[in-house]
Amino acid sequence: MSDKPVAEMSFEEAMRALEDVVGKLERGDVPLEQSIALYERGAELKKRCEAKLKEAEEKVAAITLDGQGTPAGLTPVEGL
Amino acid sequence: MSDLIDEAPEGTNAPEFSVSELSGAIKRMIEGEFAHVRIKGEVGRVSLPRSGHIYLDLKDDRAVISGVIWKGVAQRLSVQPEEGMEVVATGRLTTFPGQSKYQIVIDDIKPAGMGALMAMLEKRKAALAAEGLFDPARKRPLPYLPEIIGVITSPSGAVIRDILHRLRDRFPRKVLIWPVAVQGDKCASEVARAIAGFNALSPGGALPRPDLLIVARGGGSLEDLWGFNEEIVARAAAASDIPLISAVGHETDTTLIDYAADKRAPTPTAAAELAVPVRLELLAWLDGQAARLSRAQSQQLAQRGQRLRDLARALPRPISLLDSPRQRLDRAADRLPSALTGTVQRQRLRLLQATGSLRPATLQRHITAEDRSLQATGQRLVPALARAIASHRQHLQATSSRLGVGPLRAEAQRQARDLARLSQRLADAGLRQTTQWRSQLEATERLRETLGYKATLARGYAVVRAGGQVATTTAAATGKALEIEFADGRLQLGPTAAAAPSPSPDAAESPAKPAKPRKKPVPPGQGSLF
Numbered sequence: 001m002s003d004k005p006v007a008e009m010s011f012e013e014a015m016r017a018l019e020d021v022v023g024k025l026e027r028g029d030v031p032l033e034q035s036i037a038l039y040e041r042g043a044e045l046k047k048r049c050e051a052k053l054k055e056a057e058e059k060v061a062a063i064t065l066d067g068q069g070t071p072a073g074l075t076p077v078e079g080l
Numbered sequence: 081m082s083d084l085i086d087e088a089p090e091g092t093n094a095p096e097f098s099v100s101e102l103s104g105a106i107k108r109m110i111e112g113e114f115a116h117v118r119i120k121g122e123v124g125r126v127s128l129p130r131s132g133h134i135y136l137d138l139k140d141d142r143a144v145i146s147g148v149i150w151k152g153v154a155q156r157l158s159v160q161p162e163e164g165m166e167v168v169a170t171g172r173l174t175t176f177p178g179q180s181k182y183q184i185v186i187d188d189i190k191p192a193g194m195g196a197l198m199a200m201l202e203k204r205k206a207a208l209a210a211e212g213l214f215d216p217a218r219k220r221p222l223p224y225l226p227e228i229i230g231v232i233t234s235p236s237g238a239v240i241r242d243i244l245h246r247l248r249d250r251f252p253r254k255v256l257i258w259p260v261a262v263q264g265d266k267c268a269s270e271v272a273r274a275i276a277g278f279n280a281l282s283p284g285g286a287l288p289r290p291d292l293l294i295v296a297r298g299g300g301s302l303e304d305l306w307g308f309n310e311e312i313v314a315r316a317a318a319a320s321d322i323p324l325i326s327a328v329g330h331e332t333d334t335t336l337i338d339y340a341a342d343k344r345a346p347t348p349t350a351a352a353e354l355a356v357p358v359r360l361e362l363l364a365w366l367d368g369q370a371a372r373l374s375r376a377q378s379q380q381l382a383q384r385g386q387r388l389r390d391l392a393r394a395l396p397r398p399i400s401l402l403d404s405p406r407q408r409l410d411r412a413a414d415r416l417p418s419a420l421t422g423t424v425q426r427q428r429l430r431l432l433q434a435t436g437s438l439r440p441a442t443l444q445r446h447i448t449a450e451d452r453s454l455q456a457t458g459q460r461l462v463p464a465l466a467r468a469i470a471s472h473r474q475h476l477q478a479t480s481s482r483l484g485v486g487p488l489r490a491e492a493q494r495q496a497r498d499l500a501r502l503s504q505r506l507a508d509a510g511l512r513q514t515t516q517w518r519s520q521l522e523a524t525e526r527l528r529e530t531l532g533y534k535a536t537l538a539r540g541y542a543v544v545r546a547g548g549q550v551a552t553t554t555a556a557a558t559g560k561a562l563e564i565e566f567a568d569g570r571l572q573l574g575p576t577a578a579a580a581p582s583p584s585p586d587a588a589e590s591p592a593k594p595a596k597p598r599k600k601p602v603p604p605g606q607g608s609l610f
Contacts, residue, residue, distance in 0.1 A: 018373075025377060
């Protein structure tokens with residue numbers, strides 16, 4: 001188990017960790033106490049993955065450039 | 081040309097020109113005749129001075145023509161001329177009368193056909209590859225699920241629409257578009273600048289830094305796509321810290337940026353597919369994982385429960401555990417009474433055997449023997465005591481005989497001698513000390529006399545006293561009877577006193593501190609001045 005808090009994991013990290021937890025539980029060779037802890041961690045990781053999957057917001061903006069070609073701001077882009 | 085001749089010189093009809101006239105004529109002729117030419121040849125030496133103009137030679141196997149591309153034209157060129165490139169140049173000829181030279185002023189220059197362009201591209205590619213720009217080790221993995229995707233492309237057109245549509249289908253994300261020209265002379269510089277620009281953004285800033293870049297353009301001719309073959313673009317893509325997907329042209333088009341990118345997508349749509357996973361698939365996967373998690377956990381519990389039950393079944397009933405011991409108890413209880421009787425009988429028999437040999441005569445014999453032994457020991461007691469006393473008395477006598485006054489007396493005499501010696505040393509030391517003090521006292525007395533004022537009197541000084549006090553100022557001496565002390569006596573002066581020398585006064589009479597004597601006695605007459 002990595003030490004990184006679940007709340008700071010990227011989707012991919014949480015995904016790998018969840019697969020790891022499920023694999024360990026399925027092998028069935030962990031002591032009961034640990035299996036309960038693993039289950040709880042699995043549930044937490046699942047929540048994290050779900051949260052990241054729910055962040056599926058589309059937001060498109062174009063960068064506006066000033067006269068020298070350096071970025072000056074953003075304009076929302078719609079209708080594409 | 082006849083109009084150039086003013087007058088036919090004598091003896092010849094050949095006209096005579098000035099150098100400028102002839103040069104001007106040549107210039108007019110050449111510029112008139114070759115005002116618009118297309119010329120095909122190989123680019124020779126190219127020089128690029130700071131001014132921005134490009135000077136080059138066009139050559140074939142037999143001839144060379146100098147050429148110039150003015151700055152304005154040079155900036156518009158889609159392909160910059162390079163030495164060795166086969167080109168077709170369009171322009172006009174002009175002369176340079178100052179140096180008797182002519183050159184072509186090039187308005188446009190293009191590679192002579194696909195072959196030339198491809199050859200140049202191959203050369204450039206080989207050079208960049210040799211630098212290691214395309215090494216697989218340099219490629220960064222794409223993030224699994226990027227938060228923000230930066231797209232470098234034309235803001236209008238099918239390409240950005242395709243990318244956004246596909247992203248929306250798979251996993252809607254935040255997208256930042258950096259608008260660039262995707263063809264023409266500005267393309268390369270703008271694309272390179274956009275890649276560097278996205279990299280320069282800071283994560284979480286007002287303009288958030290993307291974690292994935294897509295450089296995209298639709299299909300087009302080799303010339304259209306040429307900007308993506310430029311070295312600055314390939315270098316910018318290789319230098320990008322943000323993982324970069326290139327999607328330029330159709331599947332069959334390969335540009336240099338494709339080699340430098342971390343991943344190449346055949347089309348813009350494919351780039352979107354490389355960029356994000358499918359959200360629905362991930363949700364399904366997550367559901368699957370959750371199900372497996374619960375199943376595994378409940379299975380764990382079920383298995384353990386089953387095992388517990390199995391073990392419990394294997395445990396014998398408590399009541400049956402007691403059966404065998406109870407049987408043993410019963411059997412032992414049966415044997416107990418007979419065993420007890422047997423033991424008593426055996427002990428009784430042993431008692432009888434022991435009492436058989438116990439008789440008074442035996443005891444009496446034993447007592448008599450002990451009595452005899454006591455008698456013998458008692459008889460030895462008195463002589464032993466007398467012997468011990470005699471021995472101790474002898475020892476006492478020996479010791480007391482050694483105790484006498486002789487040694488004490490000797491010790492007293494020795495101490496007396498020490499005392500006499502010490503008192504002698506004390507007397508000697510005292511004498512020495514007083515002698516030394518006496519001589520010191522005398523020396524000090526001598527010093528005192530020398531320092532005393534009386535010695536000064538002997539050297540001619542005098543002490544003036546007025547009214548019994550030593551007068552140190554004229555004021556003190558005014559109006560009083562004065563007494564002047566010399567070494568040999570005193571002299572009274574003044575209105576009331578009679579001059580009567582008195583003997584030298586006692587030392588104790590004068591002040592302890594000798595007065596500072598005046599050089600000469602003050603004349604008494606001066607007092608009347610005040």
